[in-house]
Amino acid sequence: MKEHFFSAIRLTVVSMLLCSVVYVLLISGIATITPQKGKGELITVNGKTYYANIGQKFTDDKYFWSRPSAVDYNAAGSAGSNKGPSNPDYLATVQARIDTFLVHNPGVKKSAIPVDLVTASGSGLDPHISVLAANVQLKRIAKIRGIAEPNLEELILTYTEKPLLGLFGPERINVVKLNIALDQLK
CATH class of the missing domain: 1.10.287 (Helix Hairpins)
Structure with missing residues (x-):
């Protein structure tokens, strides 16, 4: 022994x-x-500093919306909701997010809403959305800002990040960078 x-x-x-x-x-x-x-990656625009690698809250209709956060985008407390997919509270939260999205994006069918716009990431701080999530918001933003849809499509394409080494993960878009570029469009 x-x-x-x-x-x-x-x-x-x-x-x-x-x-x-x-x-x-x-x-x-x-x-x-x-x-x-x-x-971390800091971006300073007009005296305001953003962390590009931490999710930020964008809910104004003139912006691309971020992925929801279970921690309300508080970087001091990274966490998921820890509720399973059959939890009634979780389902109610997701349904509320779907309902809100549909109100602000008329013409989009419920089945066309990407999952990353109604469910939080595991960390609650994901700064990215899918290309599909950006494209489904395009009509709302074009209408509110008076920007032609092809111009927004080009902006989305410009800010689309390819998978790591061309292999790992999906294409994605950093919402902070995209919205900063959107504000700089004339």
């Missing part, structure tokens, strides 16, 4: 060092060679 006891202690110490020291130093080192030095 003694031989197993000391082996277990050594394994625990080695695991603790790997997970709490080596891993942290490795990730911190990688972060320092990124363009933002691990600090």
Whole structure:
């Protein structure tokens, strides 16, 4: 038994060092060679600063709406709702989001609403929406801003991010960057 006891202690110490020291130093080192030095991507426009890598709340009809957030876009408390897909409270929340979206986007059928516009991400801070989610909002924004739909389609295409290395994940759009560009359209 003694031989197993000391082996277990050594394994625990080695695991603790790997997970709490080596891993942290490795990730911190990688972060320092990124363009933002691990600090996140800041965008400053007209004296106002935005974090491009944290979801922001956009609910005004003249903007592309963000993905809903279970934490009301509070970066200090990243979390999902932790409610299962059959939870009555969760279903009521999703239905309320669908109803709100349909009121603000007449002509869009319920079946055409992308899931990322009515469900929160696991972190509650996802700054991206799908290309489909941007396109389904296009008519509302074009009408309110008086911008031709082809111009908005081009803007969406310009801000569409390709999958990582062309392989991992879907195409997506950073809502903060898209809405900043939208405000700069003349």
